[in-house]
Amino acid sequence: MYAAVARRLEEHQKYLLASHIHPDGDAIGSLIALGAALKNCGKTVTLYNEHEVPPAYRFLPGSQMIVRNVEHAESYDALIVLDCSKIERIGNLAESLGDISVINIDHHCSNKNFGGIQIVEPEASATAEIIYRLVKAMGCEISNEIAYAIYTGIITDTASFSFNNTTAAALKICGEMLEKGVDPSYVARNVYITYSSERIRFMQMVLDTFEMTEDGKISFMMATQEMIRKSGMRPDNVGRIVNYAKHIENVKVSALALEESNHNTELPGGQSNFHVSLRSDGSIDVSQIALRFGGGGHNRAAGFNIEGTFPEVRDTIMGLANEI
Numbered sequence: 001m002y003a004a005v006a007r008r009l010e011e012h013q014k015y016l017l018a019s020h021i022h023p024d025g026d027a028i029g030s031l032i033a034l035g036a037a038l039k040n041c042g043k044t045v046t047l048y049n050e051h052e053v054p055p056a057y058r059f060l061p062g063s064q065m066i067v068r069n070v071e072h073a074e075s076y077d078a079l080i081v082l083d084c085s086k087i088e089r090i091g092n093l094a095e096s097l098g099d100i101s102v103i104n105i106d107h108h109c110s111n112k113n114f115g116g117i118q119i120v121e122p123e124a125s126a127t128a129e130i131i132y133r134l135v136k137a138m139g140c141e142i143s144n145e146i147a148y149a150i151y152t153g154i155i156t157d158t159a160s161f162s163f164n165n166t167t168a169a170a171l172k173i174c175g176e177m178l179e180k181g182v183d184p185s186y187v188a189r190n191v192y193i194t195y196s197s198e199r200i201r202f203m204q205m206v207l208d209t210f211e212m213t214e215d216g217k218i219s220f221m222m223a224t225q226e227m228i229r230k231s232g233m234r235p236d237n238v239g240r241i242v243n244y245a246k247h248i249e250n251v252k253v254s255a256l257a258l259e260e261s262n263h264n265t266e267l268p269g270g271q272s273n274f275h276v277s278l279r280s281d282g283s284i285d286v287s288q289i290a291l292r293f294g295g296g297g298h299n300r301a302a303g304f305n306i307e308g309t310f311p312e313v314r315d316t317i318m319g320l321a322n323e324i
Contacts, residue, residue: 002137005103005119009038009138012077016070016100018048019082020089022275022303025057025156025191030082030105030127032062033149037131037140046070050091059190060152061145074098083127085110085296105130110287110296125170128153132173147180152187160192163300164282202233206241212251213321219245219254220317222310225261246279252324253286254279255317257310274313277303284324 009015017035019027027049035047047066057063070093073079078101081087085108088094104115107130109122124130128150135146142150151174158166178184205227212219223241227233242256260273276293278286278301285299295304306313 001119002133005117005134006137006139008103008117009043010041012043012101014044014075014077015080016046016048016073016076016078017080017082018084018090018093020084021050021091022277023049023051023054023057026126026128026153027083028053028057028060028063028066029149029151029153029156030131031066031149032060033128033131033135033146033153034080034082034105035065036062036143036145036149037135037138040140040143041138046076048090048093050093056191057152059186060148062149074100076100078103080105081115082106082131083108086112087114089296105134108287108296108298110291123167125165125167126154126157128157129170129173142177142180144181147177147182148187151177151182151184152191155187156191157298159300160188165298196233198232202227202231203241203244205231206256207244210245211318212248213318215321216250217252217324218318218321219248219251220314221245221254221256222314223256223258224310225259228261242277242279246281252281252284253289253320257306257313257317259310260305271308271312272310274306274308274310275303276306276313276317277301289320 015038017031019031031047035045038045048070049066050068053063053066073093073096079097080103081090082105084090084106102115103117105119105127107121107124107127111120119130121130132150154170154174158170206221206223209222242254245254256277257274260275278289280286280300282300286302287297287299290297290302290304293304293306295302297303
């Protein structure tokens with residue numbers, strides 16, 4: 001399969017690569033790794049994500065090449081969609097693709113099998129693991145840029161090898177990336193350890209909203225645009241706050257509702273657009289919850305968008321306790 005796709009990639013010259021909105025380490029890493037490999041093969045490549053690269057991943061070589069706007073998507077020979085269960089996950093760009101050929105590379109079990117060419121492997125620890133195999137099939141040398149991107153994609157989607165999607169294959173690939181020059185302590189400092197004062201102030205505000213259902217199964221927090229403004233926090237580094245609540249004893253699902261900066265001012269009754277991030281202790285498949293609201297993700301980490309007032313969104317999330 002990989003060899004066949006590698007041969008198909010040789011057929012075109014101009015590629016547009018896109019990954020999902022609210023990008024994580026796997027979305028960014030996969031984008032950079034495959035983009036660098038295609039460029040090394042002499043292809044013309046544009047890397048796209050609707051949202052800014054989160055600060056935690058800007059240390060990655062090549063991250064500065066990711067753009068947030070693309071004109072005339074139909075002028076590209078093909079679009080490669082990475083780490084998306086459905087094409088709509090790339091955001092507004094999905095509405096202006098025309099008849100462009102689509103290649104779907106993903107590891108979500110909820111993938112809709114879109115696109116004319118597909119590599120969908122739910123057993124892979126991360127999309128970056130799939131990209132590693134494709135780069136090998138392309139006969140491309142794994143450069144320092146590619147190695148850092150693949151390593152970061154895998155460690156973030158396995159939560160530093162703590163999730164049950166950690167496999168021998170994933171560990172072996174990461175070991176090879178270290179042999180290619182990746183410094184794991186440097187990656188860890190950027191991804192997990194270094195906090196700004198703005199982040200601490202923001203965390204304090206968000207943690208003040210923390211509450212749990214009576215049975216302790218679900219924890220909930222909210223983040224508003226006002227909190228972001230008051231703290232000075234960069235809005236593109238907000239989502240990971242949800243991880244704090246998932247470690248509470250006996251909590252099965254933690255949720256963070258983030259008010260979007262581009263919330264629809266035409267919504268009635270003080271409603272806003274919210275992005276809800278879900279995290280699971282592993283006993284609940286939160287991707288199935290997200291799918292009900294038009295979102296997606298993994299069994300331990302998923303998300304979706306919802307409109308409403310804060311109390312309405314809060315009641316919707318807390319009400320899930322009756323089902324789990």
